[in-house]
Structures are given as C-alpha cells and as structure tokens.
Amino acid sequence: MTVGFIGGKFLPLHLGHVYAIIYASAMVDELYIVLSHSKQRDKELCDDTKMNYVPDYIRLRWLSKLTKDMPHVKVIPIEDDYGNDDYDWREGSQLIKKKIGKPIDYVFSSEPSYKDIFAELYPDSKHILIDPNRKHVNISASKIRAEGIFHNWNFIPDIIKPYFVKRVVVVGTESCGKSTLVRNLAKIYNTAYVAEYGRTVYEELGCDGIITEEDYQQIAYGHKMEEIKAIESANKLLFIDTEAIVTQFYSNLYNNEHQTVLDEIAKLQDYDLWIFLEPDVKWVHDGLRKHGTEVERLKNNNHLKTLLDKQNIQYKILKGNYEKRLKGAMELIEDIMKN
Numbered sequence: 001m002t003v004g005f006i007g008g009k010f011l012p013l014h015l016g017h018v019y020a021i022i023y024a025s026a027m028v029d030e031l032y033i034v035l036s037h038s039k040q041r042d043k044e045l046c047d048d049t050k051m052n053y054v055p056d057y058i059r060l061r062w063l064s065k066l067t068k069d070m071p072h073v074k075v076i077p078i079e080d081d082y083g084n085d086d087y088d089w090r091e092g093s094q095l096i097k098k099k100i101g102k103p104i105d106y107v108f109s110s111e112p113s114y115k116d117i118f119a120e121l122y123p124d125s126k127h128i129l130i131d132p133n134r135k136h137v138n139i140s141a142s143k144i145r146a147e148g149i150f151h152n153w154n155f156i157p158d159i160i161k162p163y164f165v166k167r168v169v170v171v172g173t174e175s176c177g178k179s180t181l182v183r184n185l186a187k188i189y190n191t192a193y194v195a196e197y198g199r200t201v202y203e204e205l206g207c208d209g210i211i212t213e214e215d216y217q218q219i220a221y222g223h224k225m226e227e228i229k230a231i232e233s234a235n236k237l238l239f240i241d242t243e244a245i246v247t248q249f250y251s252n253l254y255n256n257e258h259q260t261v262l263d264e265i266a267k268l269q270d271y272d273l274w275i276f277l278e279p280d281v282k283w284v285h286d287g288l289r290k291h292g293t294e295v296e297r298l299k300n301n302n303h304l305k306t307l308l309d310k311q312n313i314q315y316k317i318l319k320g321n322y323e324k325r326l327k328g329a330m331e332l333i334e335d336i337m338k339n
Contacts, residue, residue, distance in 0.1 A: 004106030
C-alpha cells in the first residue's frame with residue numbers, strides 16, 4: 001500500500017486544488033488531504049483582500065463533498081494557533097505524521113520552493129510536484145483572495161459556489177411589483193430565482209377563504225426549501241420573492257394571527273440585500289389580492305415596515321415606475337457585488 005498526502009489551507013478551494021487532488025489520488029493507494037488551519041493565520045491571509053475568512057469547518061465540508069465518492073481518499077484537519085509569519089513547519093509535520101499514523105511514501109504539492117523543507121521534514125518520502133507552472137489550471141488561492149471570488153468564478157468548483165452566492169430578497173405588500181422585478185433581475189444576471197411560495201400554496205388550495213394558521217407555516221418552510229434548491233444552480237446571485245417576515249405579514253392581514261414560529265424562522269434568515277418596494281405602482285387585481293384602496297395599501301405598507309424594523313432589518317427602499325425600480329435595484333446589486 002502506497003500512502004501520500006497533499007496539504008493546504010484551501011482558502012478557497014479552487015480547480016487547481018481539484019486537479020492536484022485527483023492527480024495525486026491516481027498515484028497512490030491511499031491519499032490524505034490535510035486541511036491545515038489556524039483562525040489567526042487564515043484571517044491574516046484574508047485581511048485587506050477581496051475575500052472574507054471562511055471557517056475551517058466549511059472548508060472541511062468542501063473537501064469531504066469533493067471526495068465523497070473516492071473511498072481511498074481521507075480528509076483530515078490539522079489545527080494550530082500560529083500566525084502567517086511564525087508558522088512552525090516542524091511541529092506541523094509531526095502533527096501530520098501522527099494523524100496519518102503510517103509511513104508516508106509521497107508528499108504532493110505544486111510549490112517547487114517546498115523542496116528543501118520537505119526533504120528535511122519528510123526524509124523518507126518523495127516530493128512530487130503537480131502542475132507547478134500552472135499549465136493545466138492557471139490559478140492560485142492568493143490570486144483569488146486578491147482579485148475576489150466573482151472575478152475568478154470560473155475557477156471555483158460548482159460544489160462550493162453556493163457558499164459564495166449573494167442572496168437578494170425583494171419584499172413589499174400586495175401588487176407592488178415584487179414578482180416582476182425578481183423575474184427580470186434573474187434574466188438580466190442569468191441566474192436562478194425563488195418565486196413567492198405562498199402563491200403556490202394558494203393556487204394548490206384552489207379556493208378563497210380557507211387559509212389556516214398551519215398554511216403559513218407550510219409556506220415559510222416550503223419557501224426555505226425552494227431557496228436551498230435554487231442556490232445550487234445560482235450564478236453568483238440568487239433573487240428571492242418574499243420571505244418569512246412577509247409571510248408573517250399575511251398571517252396578520254388575512255388571519256389576524258401573529259405566529260412565533262414565523263418570527264423564529266425570520267431570525268435565522270441571512271440575506272445580503274433587502275429591497276423594499278413601495279406600493280406606488282398601479283394595483284392589479286389577480287383574484288387573490290383584496291386590499292387595493294389607497295388607504296389600505298398605505299396602512300399595510302406601514303405595518304410591513306414595522307415588522308421588518310422589529311427584526312432590525314436594514315432594507316433599501318425603491319419607488320417610482322418599473323424602469324426606476326429596475327435601475328435602482330441594479331445599482332444596489334452592483335454595490336454588493338463590488339464589496
């Protein structure tokens with residue numbers, strides 16, 4: 001049995017790493033992927049770059065997901081508390097040898113500069129360089145951190161892209177243009193979107209006036225599942241039509257019920273941008289909407305804002321005709337993409 005290991009911080013995991021892992025796995029009977037991590041060191045690496053720190057457990061999940069169908073490949077984490085400048089290579093090698101627990105025949109890397117240190121630390125192992133000149137995959141983690149994930153999107157494995165997708169949710173009361181804006185933005189940015197799940201439930205019921213307390217819980221749960229599915233195919237951005245606070249709003253409006261469970265779901269939400277649409281476009285009756293007078297629309301609009309404020313949501317307000325809303329939304333989106 002030949003044994004080898006390939007190590008790294010995988011901050012982030014990219015297609016160069018994937019190529020090296022696959023190539024190394026073809027050379028040995030047993031391959032260990034060593035995730036070397038230190039919160040201090042890894043945060044230092046991300047300081048003053050265009051990439052946020054990614055926790056070690058997320059990177060461990062990435063590697064595990066990548067190799068789940070490779071039974072001879074094992075992923076092992078090695079933690080230390082050193083910074084970027086004072087890392088102790090000797091101590092690190094001892095931890096790696098102890099964790100693997102058997103003779104190491106090959107040490108894989110893509111860095112020629114590691115030749116001397118690996119010869120000293122792993123004298124009984126052969127150092128194998130994989131694509132040191134980046135001919136097969138011309139990318140590095142440091143380049144991605146410097147330039148940003150989205151600038152190097154084509155070098156990011158599909159299995160980890162959902163972690164970096166920006167989520168944009170559009171909220172508002174009845175007939176304020178949420179669905180139209182979400183669909184149009186998804187088309188412009190060539191990505192996925194999540195439709196208002198409450199409408200799906202209403203249409204399945206097939207009649208009016210029978211929405212129960214439990215229906216709103218189904219709407220909230222179902223909507224979250226639709227988000228989970230949609231983000232797997234999203235291209236940098238995911239657009240979402242309504243969420244749990246709007247579901248709470250409709251529970252208040254139609255059933256006079258304020259549900260604690262909806263508040264708890266709302267607390268778990270994590271969106272990168274909230275867009276609030278004012279009800280200043282023409283009200284359209286579609287067979288489900290009921291509150292179309294100017295007085296009702298303003299009252300409901302203020303109530304929804306109150307619910308959002310109670311959850312400390314920082315939302316951006318858009319108003320005016322559909323052209324102004326689209327232009328305003330795109331400006332907000334470009335800002336979060338740059339930052």
